Amino acid sequence: MKFIEVAKIFDLIEKESSRTEMTKLLADLFKTATPNQAAIISYLTLGELNPTYIGTQFNFASKSMIKVLAKFLNKSENVINLRAQTLGDLGLLIQEYDISGKSEPLTLNEVENYLQDFLKISGDGAVEKKEILLLELFEKLDSLSIKYVIRIILGKLRLGFSDMTLLDAFSWMYAGNKSIRLDLEEAYNVCVDIGMIIRVLKEDGLEKLKKHTIVTGIPVRPAAAERLPNAKDIFQKLGKCVAQPKLDGFRLQVHIDNTKSKPHVNFFSRNLQDMSDMFPDLKKAVLDLKVKTLVAEGEAIAYDVHTGTFLPFQETVKRKRKYDIEQTAQDFPLKLYFFDLLYLNGESFLDKTHEERRTKLLTVATTKKEDTVFVVEEKKIDSSKELEKYFEENISLGLEGLVVKKTNALYQAGKRNFNWIKLKRQESGHLDDTIDCVILGYYKGKGKRASFGIGALLVGIYNKKQDIFQTVAKIGTGLTDLGLKEVKEKCDQIKVVNRPKNVECAKELYPDAWISPEIVCLIRADEITLSPLHSAGKTEDEDGLALRFPRFMGYRPDKSAYESTSLVELKELYSLQFEGKEKKSKRKLSKKTKIKDEIDKKILSIF
Numbered sequence: 261m262k263f264i265e266v267a268k269i270f271d272l273i274e275k276e277s278s279r280t281e282m283t284k285l286l287a288d289l290f291k292t293a294t295p296n297q298a299a300i301i302s303y304l305t306l307g308e309l310n311p312t313y314i315g316t317q318f319n320f321a322s323k324s325m326i327k328v329l330a331k332f333l334n335k336s337e338n339v340i341n342l343r344a345q346t347l348g349d350l351g352l353l354i355q356e357y358d359i360s361g362k363s364e365p366l367t368l369n370e371v372e373n374y375l376q377d378f379l380k381i382s383g384d385g386a387v388e389k390k391e392i393l394l395l396e397l398f399e400k401l402d403s404l405s406i407k408y409v410i411r412i413i414l415g416k417l418r419l420g421f422s423d424m425t426l427l428d429a430f431s432w433m434y435a436g437n438k439s440i441r442l443d444l445e446e447a448y449n450v451c452v453d454i455g456m457i458i459r460v461l462k463e464d465g466l467e468k469l470k471k472h473t474i475v476t477g478i479p480v481r482p483a484a485a486e487r488l489p490n491a492k493d494i495f496q497k498l499g500k501c502v503a504q505p506k507l508d509g510f511r512l513q514v515h516i517d518n519t520k521s522k523p524h525v526n527f528f529s530r531n532l533q534d535m536s537d538m539f540p541d542l543k544k545a546v547l548d549l550k551v552k553t554l555v556a557e558g559e560a561i562a563y564d565v566h567t568g569t570f571l572p573f574q575e576t577v578k579r580k581r582k583y584d585i586e587q588t589a590q591d592f593p594l595k596l597y598f599f600d601l602l603y604l605n606g607e608s609f610l611d612k613t614h615e616e617r618r619t620k621l622l623t624v625a626t627t628k629k630e631d632t633v634f635v636v637e638e639k640k641i642d643s644s645k646e647l648e649k650y651f652e653e654n655i656s657l658g659l660e661g662l663v664v665k666k667t668n669a670l671y672q673a674g675k676r677n678f679n680w681i682k683l684k685r686q687e688s689g690h691l692d693d694t695i696d697c698v699i700l701g702y703y704k705g706k707g708k709r710a711s712f713g714i715g716a717l718l719v720g721i722y723n724k725k726q727d728i729f730q731t732v733a734k735i736g737t738g739l740t741d742l743g744l745k746e747v748k749e750k751c752d753q754i755k756v757v758n759r760p761k762n763v764e765c766a767k768e769l770y771p772d773a774w775i776s777p778e779i780v781c782l783i784r785a786d787e788i789t790l791s792p793l794h795s796a797g798k799t800e801d802e803d804g805l806a807l808r809f810p811r812f813m814g815y816r817p818d819k820s821a822y823e824s825t826s827l828v829e830l831k832e833l834y835s836l837q838f839e840g841k842e843k844k845s846k847r848k849l850s851k852k853t854k855i856k857d858e859i860d861k862k863i864l865s866i867f
Contacts, residue, residue: 261297263371265289266304267405273419277761279727283425287432293368295462299455300372302426307417309375311453313479313532318379318413324387325350325414328394333357348757350414351407359403366400371409378413418776420761422822423454425727430458440466447472449481449674450610452532474603474610476517476553479528481674483600485663485682487693487829489836491651494664494681495644502614502638502667503650504599506660506682508573509561510535510580510818512596514546516554523547531820538580541589542596545632549624555603556621559636562592570658580817597636598625599663602671614679615667651683660684676828693833695807696816696824697721698729699779700763701771702751705736712741714748717812718771719783720763721796723827728762729777730795730827731769732805733785738812751775764795777821782813788834797827805830 269289276282286305290298303309308316326344330337344350366374374397381389394413398406411417427448431441447469448457456478460469474480488494495501512535515526525543527535536543542560562576563569571592579592601609601621609617618638625635641647641664651662661684669679684693697719705715716736720729739747754776759765763777791798791806798804816824 261293261368262365263368264365264402264405265292266301266368267408270305270408270417270419271404274761279421279425282419282421283428283432286426286429290429290433290458290462293462295459297368298458298462300368302454302458304372304412305417305419305421305426306423306454307412307415309372309379311455311478312423313452313528313534315533316379318415320378320387320390320413322350322414324391325394325410328391328398329354331391332395332398349411349416351411351416354403354406354410357403359401359406361400361402361405363400365402366405371397371401371405375409375412416756416776418756418760422727422762423448424724426454427457430461434461434466443470445674446470451475452479452481473608474555476515476555476603477524477526479513479515479526479532480555480602481532482511482513482530482557483672483674483680484676485680486676486678487682487684487832487836491648491683492644494683495641495647497678497681498664498666500667501641501647501664502618503641503647503662503664503683504636504638505654505657506663506684507559507561507570507597507636508660509559509570509576509594512539512542512558512560513602514554514556514558514596514598516546516549516551518547518552530818531823533820535580538585539589539594540585542594542632545596549633551624552605553603554601554605554624556598556624557600557602558596558598558633560594560596563595577817594632596633598633599636600671602673610671610673613668613670614665617671647683694813695721695732695783695785695830695833696780696819697732697783698777698821698824699747699751699775699781700729700731700760700765700777701774702748703734704772709736709744712744712748714744714751717747717781718765718769719781719810720765720777721825721827721830722822723764723796724822725827726764728764729760729821730764730797730804731766732794732796732830733783733807733810734769735783735810735812737810738784743812750779754778766793766795768793780816780819780821780824782816783807783810784813785810787837788830796830805834 266289269285273282273285276285289301293301306312310316326337326340329350330340343353347353374393378390378393397409401409408417427444428438428441430444431438434440443466444457448454451472457469460472488497511530513528517524525536525546527539527542529535562571562579564571575592579588579594598621601617603609604620604624609620621635625633627635627637639650647664654662661682664681664683666679672679699717700720701718702714703716704710704713709715716734718731719733719735720731723730751773756774756776759774760776785807786809789806789808790803792803794804794806796805
């Protein structure tokens, strides 16, 4: 397969607005590819050379790309730079030139090899070496192919879909419809390597893929908890259950493999990014565990060595860094609380009950709190009053609340359901939970803020079913002058000229600058309301959902845009809030009725 064939499909997808047609274009491309080629294409469509949990960092700035294009096109850097500013895209700039390439069209594998070599260049003189390699590659490509190579290297491919659309495309390729989509997602939930999924599907078929199990070093998509407003509702839903403290730290998936000549440890974040090099202290601690292989989930949280108390999330998050790791480990030491077991010594525990997984986990680590790594506390709950009391105990310790779990529930990778339920402090009739939103754009602002070039943000949530981001609020509150400058700097690094294809927004809300949906921020609001403008959940028959009096609270660097609050979650929060108002209204009514009854009794006693 020639790379130009892939580039042409990318170009058709870029111009296509229909999600179904985009999926079919991808399916046709995968159908004609070999298993290995299909894997490469699946990574490239997401702007990667590797599985997303590994990531692809080319470390090549736009300024360096302008330099390469100036040499390649025999133009001055100033001419290229000015044109790039007008177009807002170096990929579009190269398309203005009719370039056919000076050799036979390169194959997909040849271009991928060039990019892999480009990726590996590091050390002294790396930028110059990359420039030379890129010039060599461009000499062999046509303008359309160069366009997409440029976008891939600069991290600006943005075809407007996620891995969920790729799973749809795999189903269309294999079955001619979406009939095997759920089977593919089940396999992907257990082994998050999109290239491996399509390779196994094409080589061995669906039945072999369905038997695929956990592989140490490849993350499992984590299970997620539902919400209910109070202890009474949770106990009514679950009956006898168990509760664990909800810690405000990093959710980590720990992979250990001691079967190789050199023991291997991986720490994956909530959004399945490999953070293994960031926690040398935890790595040393988990290697003391007596296991051959292990995959377990836990929460890493920073603590004060003098008082033993937990530190806020914003302190814990300082451990997420690439430099000064050893010093930061001393300044912000971590404790790792395991709360679930997924895999042990070659055996998957996904099909075991919570009680069975917990029992086995306790044979791996202890509950001794003087250790660095241990199993989180768990309490058996026999009544709603007992749950409420345990909840208050944890709140008084400064924790977020509880995660309440069914004892007979299996671990359902990638699923969010009532096997686990979060219990956090609620105020009836108000939204007292935070929303993880994605920044979609910003407005220049007026008055003093106009001097910063930014006055407010447009934020949204993720609609998984449609694989798009939908608007939910305009936010200007909660940002200091320094905060505004910081967020503008972050946004300008990923600013795009036009509305991203996977963003749905009413024209009345169009921002002054569009942002690629990547930055996740924490938003608090008074309540969720209906909106005729905002697109979150909006249909022909129903208004959308919006946040009332939203305030910016900070960033969520541990989450990807696709791990932000989903439309399903937002709708559930809206319903819970509505139920809270209803209960509050009934309580008020009950109080008035009681007063009226007492007055009636007094009147009757007189007569």
